[in-house]
Amino acid sequence: xxxxxxxxxxxxxxxxxxxxxxxxxxxxxxxxxAGAVEHAKGxxxxxxxxxxxxxxxxxFASALGAAVAMGTTEETLPFFxxxxxxxxxxxxxxxxxxxxxxxxxxxxxxxxxxxxxxxxIVRPHAVVPRLLLIIFDTVIIALxxxxxxxxxxIVYLAHNGNQDANWLAxxxxxxxxxxxxxxxxxAAFVTVVILIFLVVLSASALRRHx
Amino acid sequence: xxxxxxxxxxxxxxxxxxxxxxxxxxxxxxxxxxxxIVIIATLGSAIAMGTTNETLPFFxxxxxxxxxxxxxxxxxxxxxxxxxxxxxxxxxxxxxxxHIxxxxxxxxxxxxxFFDAAMMAxxxxxxxxxxxIVYLAHKGNTKAxxxxxxQQYDSFCHRTSGSLVGSFIGIIIFILLVLFSAVALSRR
Numbered sequence: 195x196x197x198x199x200x201x202x203x204x205x206x207x208x209x210x211x212x213x214x215x216x217x218x219x220x221x222x223x224x225x226x227x228a229g230a231v232e233h234a235k236g237x238x239x240x241x242x243x244x245x246x247x248x249x250x251x252x253x254f255a256s257a258l259g260a261a262v263a264m265g266t267t268e269e270t271l272p273f274f275x276x277x278x279x280x281x282x283x284x285x286x287x288x289x290x291x292x293x294x295x296x297x298x299x300x301x302x303x304x305x306x307x308x309x310x311x312x313x314x315i316v317r318p319h320a321v322v323p324r325l326l327l328i329i330f331d332t333v334i335i336a337l338x339x340x341x342x343x344x345x346x347x348i349v350y351l352a353h354n355g356n357q358d359a360n361w362l363a364x365x366x367x368x369x370x371x372x373x374x375x376x377x378x379x380x381a382a383f384v385t386v387v388i389l390i391f392l393v394v395l396s397a398s399a400l401r402r403h404x
Numbered sequence: 405x406x407x408x409x410x411x412x413x414x415x416x417x418x419x420x421x422x423x424x425x426x427x428x429x430x431x432x433x434x435x436x437x438x439x440x441i442v443i444i445a446t447l448g449s450a451i452a453m454g455t456t457n458e459t460l461p462f463f464x465x466x467x468x469x470x471x472x473x474x475x476x477x478x479x480x481x482x483x484x485x486x487x488x489x490x491x492x493x494x495x496x497x498x499x500x501x502x503h504i505x506x507x508x509x510x511x512x513x514x515x516x517x518f519f520d521a522a523m524m525a526x527x528x529x530x531x532x533x534x535x536x537i538v539y540l541a542h543k544g545n546t547k548a549x550x551x552x553x554x555q556q557y558d559s560f561c562h563r564t565s566g567s568l569v570g571s572f573i574g575i576i577i578f579i580l581l582v583l584f585s586a587v588a589l590s591r592r
Contacts, residue, residue, distance in 0.1 A: 286545070286548070288539070289536045321590045325586060325590055328582070329579075332521060332524070332583070335521060335528075339524075339528035340529075340531075340532035343528060343530065343532035347534070348536055351537070351550075352548070354477075356476060358471070358476075359476070359550075361548075361550045386525055393517065393518075393521050393582070394514065396586075397517045397585075398514050400589045400590045401511075401513075
């Protein structure tokens with residue numbers, strides 16, 4: 195009978211060591227759970243980014259429609275005097291010229307922002323592209339609303355005139371011109387609404403970036 | 405060794421989040437300060453436009469030559485839009501203070517971004533519509549036979565042109581507000 199020479203030493207686990215040990219044991223399932231949550235967030239972000247791209251294309255179509263509708267207005271009335279020919283086109287009013295120029299800038303911006311949107315689809319956790327999109331979208335909202343609001347004021351004046359300022363309502367004569375121009379203003383406001391929705395989408399995608 | 409390394413890692417993570425929270429808090433305070441500036445700007449614009457009243461010193465037997473903001477519906481819309489934006493900003497001051505105290509709030513920041521963007525669009529629409537009318541009042545339009553009324557109503561014109569400035573300053577600051585909220589969202 196040999197007594198074993200091994201001595202058992204009871205090492206009392208201190209609190210410090212327990213704290214140090216617990217993450218080692220617990221990290222494996224926690225990391226797996228975090229990975230699953232991150233994957234789900236990435237999936238939701240990807241869905242948001244795809245919806246963002248679709249809305250961007252819709253805004254591009256609407257802005258292009260507004261610019262083209264305003265830019266191709268030209269109406270000549272079928273009667274004329276010896277000296278004047280009654281015609282109306284968009285460049286008779288500087289506000290409409292501003293409208294066409296601003297909508298052209300908006301169309302160009304929306305085309306250039308499609309690659310950023312695609313980058314956001316491919317990389318759902320990217321922060322910088324989304325941040326860039328938000329800030330530029332906000333600036334473009336201001337530009338579009340500026341163009342649309344000023345043209346809406348002129349269109350309202352053309353429809354109703356103003357007695358106190360002695361401004362005649364020119365729509366009574368140039369009916370086709372007025373319709374075209376009003377349609378362009380409506381399309382511009384639709385673009386503004388879509389852009390606001392785009393900003394909110396980018397913001398909600400930013401919140402799940404981890 | 406491994407336990408020690410883990411503890412060190414945990415400690416470095418704590419020190420890394422403190423400056424992040426500090427920057428978030430700084431941005432929230434700047435957000436509150438900018439909001440107060442926009443309140444003053446839009447309220448000033450609304451009051452400047454709303455108190456326009458110019459009566460010319462001559463009159464005929466039937467007509468009295470007077471210009472007020474309510475003669476042009478666009479200016480009425482301008483005053484109303486500025487008033488609405490001012491009221492919204494006063495209400496959102498509370499939300500801004502809440503964000504200073506709780507830097508990790510997310511859903512409320514998104515709601516704030518949405519309302520900020522919508523109010524910015526409203527303000528821009530009012531300001532740009534009034535700018536178009538002011539331009540017309542200054543220059544007129546020969547093709548539409550619209551006479552530039554500024555040649556007669558000088559003080560009215562000056563007042564309306566000046567009240568646009570506050571609105572446009574408000575628009576620029578609104579863009580900054582949306583940017584700050586977005587950056588604070590992304591740096592959680």
